[in-house]
Amino acid sequence: MSHATLLLSYLAKDQPELTTTKTLFYLLSVLEPARAAIRQMLLNKTGVDIGESLHYATQKANEDGGVPDIQAQDIEGATRLLIEAKFYAGLTDSQPVAYLDSLPPGGILLFVVPRDRQISLWKQALERVAAAGMHAEKKDDAGLSRLALVEGKLLGLTNWRNLNTRLRNAALASGDTEMLHVVNQLAALCEQQEDESYVPLTGQELTSACWKKLVPLAKLTGFLASMLFEAHGLASKPTKGGSDGTVGYYIDVKGYECFIHVKAHPCGYPFLVLRYSTLAMPYRMLASTSSWVVIRCT
Numbered sequence: 001m002s003h004a005t006l007l008l009s010y011l012a013k014d015q016p017e018l019t020t021t022k023t024l025f026y027l028l029s030v031l032e033p034a035r036a037a038i039r040q041m042l043l044n045k046t047g048v049d050i051g052e053s054l055h056y057a058t059q060k061a062n063e064d065g066g067v068p069d070i071q072a073q074d075i076e077g078a079t080r081l082l083i084e085a086k087f088y089a090g091l092t093d094s095q096p097v098a099y100l101d102s103l104p105p106g107g108i109l110l111f112v113v114p115r116d117r118q119i120s121l122w123k124q125a126l127e128r129v130a131a132a133g134m135h136a137e138k139k140d141d142a143g144l145s146r147l148a149l150v151e152g153k154l155l156g157l158t159n160w161r162n163l164n165t166r167l168r169n170a171a172l173a174s175g176d177t178e179m180l181h182v183v184n185q186l187a188a189l190c191e192q193q194e195d196e197s198y199v200p201l202t203g204q205e206l207t208s209a210c211w212k213k214l215v216p217l218a219k220l221t222g223f224l225a226s227m228l229f230e231a232h233g234l235a236s237k238p239t240k241g242g243s244d245g246t247v248g249y250y251i252d253v254k255g256y257e258c259f260i261h262v263k264a265h266p267c268g269y270p271f272l273v274l275r276y277s278t279l280a281m282p283y284r285m286l287a288s289t290s291s292w293v294v295i296r297c298t
Helices: 004-010 017-032 032-046 097-101 115-131 159-175 175-194 208-230
Strands: 056-058 070-073 081-084 108-113 136-138 146-151 155-160 239-243 244-254 256-263 270-278 291-296
Touching: 017 056, 017 081, 017 175, 032 108, 032 155, 032 159, 032 175, 032 270, 097 115, 097 256, 108 115, 108 159, 115 136, 115 146, 115 155, 155 159, 159 175, 208 244, 208 256
Parallel strands: 081 108, 108 155
Antiparallel strands: 056 070, 070 081, 136 146, 146 155, 239 244, 244 256, 256 270, 270 291
16 A cells, blocks of 8 residues: 555544545546446446536535535536435435435436445335335346335435446556556545454444444454354354345254344434244245344343
């Protein structure tokens, strides 16, 4: 890692999402190859051309009180694109419904998140859309991680690695060394945030900061399942699987089929969850009536 990259990571340690947002905004507002790369990605994956002559702004409040990370407006003042840059912050009250409402037909709301948050954040976004009485038609992502048509607007989600790879390729193709330098710093910062070690939870952490704990904690489920398997044959060899939009491990514990995973409570703090049923009535057939053992992680 270069000294410049180390400096960016150091400056971002207290507010990584803000630093990342400002870096991405710089790329899009100043460097044409970066704007072209984003435009082409969205055109290829959504079929919507956001146009060339766009004005980019960051942290600018809109009429509903929301403050999108990055927004791009055409010459007539219509917002064509909203970008939300996230690591472990939760959705705000305005996301995604109010942001979608602020877009004209054909407008795009794009979330950029860590790979490990794609499933959980997308699930929550669609739940909020449905709760608002809006219809979401899921589309073939065709390269974006997730894509849905919502009331004539597009809701999309991709991960940082995918975005940074496209920006790096654009820099290399254009021969723009300044852009390549900035993108490399951005990519290093994103990797650092995604790989950051687990931070112990406290009882006071009932805010969106707990998202920073959720992904590392989820990785501990594999360790727990393996420990049960290795402890005198207490459990069968764990098998990775999914249920209710989560990822965890199935194990057989003395005649009970169990599913160990981490689930986020609406108030913000995560739970370690063990769901079980008898093997006579397998867990996968009994998901709605199986018993629960829940450990609040504080």
